[in-house]
Amino acid sequence: MPPELRRLFAILAVVVMGIAVVWATRFDSMPPADFSIQNGTDPKTLDPHRATGQPESRILFGIFSGLLQMLPDGDPDPETGLQPMSAQPAVAKSYEVSDDKLTYTFHLRDDAVWSDGVPITSADFVWSWTRMLHPATACEYNFQLFSVPFAEQFSSGIVNVGDRCEVELFDRPNPDGTTEADTGELNIQNFPRGTMLYGTLREIRKPSEPEFDDSVSEEDREDAMVKWQEKWVYVLDIANVSDDGEVDWDGPTTTQTFTAHANSPIAEPDTRRIHNVLVAFSKLGGVETPDDRTLVVNLKDPLPYFPSLTAYYPLFPVPRHTIEKHGMPMWTKAENIVSNGAYVVGLRRLRDRVRLVKNPRWFAADEVAIETIDALSTEGQNTALNMYETGQIDWVTDPPTALMETLKKRDDFYAAPMLSVYFFRMNTTRKPLDDPRVRRALAMAIDRQQIVDQVAKAGQVPAYALVPPGIAGYEPPPGFKPDIEEAKRLLAEAGFPGGRGMPKVTVLYNTSEGHRAIAEVIQQQLQNNLNVKLELQNMEWGSFLDKTNQLDYDIARAGWIADYADPNTFLDLWLTDGPQNSTGWSNAEFDRLLKAAAAESDMATRMKYLSDAEAIWIEEMPVIPLYFYVGINMVKPRIKGFFPSPQDLHPLHLMSIDDSADPKVATDRQVTPRVVASNPPDLAVPSQRTSVSIKPIAERASAK
């Protein structure tokens, strides 16, 4: 290598470094928003039909509006400061309920428009709900509409001979103007749909069913069955559809055959290729649109909490014109998304923020006080608190657990009971926990007050039942009492006097400091009180869920946040073989009571059924309830209109900014010496755990 080249190389290296530095220090900076929220993490998606967690819901409640919305109703609870909320008009200006509580008639506002000016009609709701329920949308909250006739059948894709069905032909339009029929390529966008035909299912022809010997694994078996089902040929009597979309079910029909498989062995020459045959949910009167401004919903069960379901985002309308134009998930990009809430999405940057901008076309835009809001994806608890203390964040949703005791004393700290419960599942299919007496003994011997006071520390409420307090009209059954003597007696009765002979029981929890601390306290208490030895086992989130779902555990921690303000959201978890059950527990009387409650239109009787069901549950104790969570928030005094609420809902459009209320912030948003002086090291030192382990979003979604 000649020396000149070497010198050239040195110069080159310096130049490259210089360019790199110049590039690295160029930023497109952005002025901060008027109001910044710690949103915990990135929203998984902004599609209301695909979202599940809290970070998503905070944004979705801001950018979309449903038929109704949850708003403050009445005075705050003097004891807890909790502001009761109820479902009040939003896109619907009013609604009526029939006497049998089965028919809801919603009247839509005349001035309800999407943020691009397109009016919102009742048909938008039917379309949105159809999309929400469609199997290929895979909405996890689809069950919220299952009280509408045929919704469950449509969503699960089950059809029986004799059902009135819809058939989607294999000709979904592609973005380039062609259709699937032209190209032969599958388009996975389930909306816009291909040509729809309606008719009554006459027959399902099936090729010979695949047979398996014992060596075939479960997975392969399932796979083969799905492939086999694809080859089925459906015979339908196709009915005529009038120009306005009405199906003439009883009129003249033509018989046709269809199959989802490209070349099914039993297809006839005129068998048409389709995507699927589903129950014709949208044409069977569950939801009706007499005109553009009226939406009629005919329920099959008198659901007292149906209005509040319409105020929850899975039932919100989504913009058909935008989704059909851009497809999923492109329609949720900041530059494409059209919404109908108080705010619209201005910008989305991963791991950074979602910027919300006031929507001038919202029907109550005059009442919206804050122009721009940043939902920051800040994850670190300490990071968020540091930013709060230095004025970069106005609302912390997840303060550091280690500092709870110090923070709890501050005026800007809000802790209020929430409809959610922390519990331990027990595997009732395994010895010794298959014996209710053992389960009760364990539950009774735990001192929850100690856990709440010394571990959780934010003012959680010890739980001696399943349903959290604070649901209007619900009279909970008397729970159980912590009673060590009784626990000892039960254990002896079950054949383990003084804990002797009791098999080893393992407590499984997902890796987290908080869960470990709680499990350790319980381990200690049961050892001291009952002489029962627990082993602790922690597992990373994915493996933990697998173990729990496959009933491969003794005791496993869990948490549940109410989906709606009704005891049913906690009770129906434990239905026999329910998807969330995962304990192996089953009780026919319990199932019967829940079913009776669902069909009951009298509010008081219904609540009585639910309360009786909970009493059975407490008697049988398939899980150990530990405590009811509290919703914890820290909000700067300059933010007005924030109040604690039972479901931790905080409507953004009710908030406003008053800089005079926070002189410190108004004069200098950089320093707050007060806290630093009181507790400097803790404040700034992110513990090793929070800096290297990241809590899965899903966990945050259903249980903090």
Added chain:
Amino acid sequence: MKDLLSYAIRRFGWMLLTVWAVYTVSFVLMRAVPGNPFSSERTVPPAIERQLRARYNLDAPPIEQYTDYLVGIVTRGDLGVSIRLEDYTVNEVLAEGFPVSASLAILALVFALTLGVTAGVVSAVYRGSIGDVALMATAVLGIAIPNFVLASLAILLFVFLIPIFPAAGWGTLRQVALPALCLGAPVAAYVARLTRAGMLEVLGREHVRTAFAKGLPKSTVILKHVLPGALLPVVSYLGPATASVLTGSLVLEKIFALPGIGSHFIYAATQRDYTLAMGMVLTYTVLLFVMNSLVDLSYAVIDPRVKLQ
């Protein structure tokens, strides 16, 4: 020049091979661990899970998934859609996060080199003085203290006690300064020690004694005759330094709430986001391989004794 070219080609071949091996191992490992991208506390009904699997081609036989995905990467540079961040493709995630991580890494490295080399030269020249002892003691501390502890101390000091930097966030030079310092500090410490050792070795050489004997000014001798030789170990350390800066940023990105790609790495793994995790692993592999090759290359250019093999 010719051996340079053939070296580059050979390294490129090795890189493809490495990336392919990494791809294969990651693919197998990811599917071998329990759990799947759709597990959550709220159990997803089987029908819905089937639909989701179909959407992400996870219902195909593993071999087909393996080849389909590989073909997509090779022919279209398409790393697929992220399963957990469903509004984004993996390419979009990388495009948004990579510049941030790169900026941070560049600033940290430049800072580390500038500070480290300066400190190393000073302490070698004034060997044995109080300054030398102090600098080297600091350097040992710098190597020993992990960067998240350093970050906490720095936040305490420069955000709360002397409020000159914001606590976190991204978008201005002031916001990036603190994380870059914390990320670069351990590297700087190591560079300082390497420079000092290299300087001392070269200072004892005969050509340096000759230069002094010729009556050249001290600064000329140091800069022209000592430093180039003394920097060789530093250059060879740049490869590992890049690796340490890239992996170190995972932690700092979280503490300082920076929108880089580091945190996606952990997220993707814990949430079984197969595509995103694969995208991250491959990106890091390519990045580290390229940086190491560049370092080897420049090493050969600077040091006439090194032959490219």
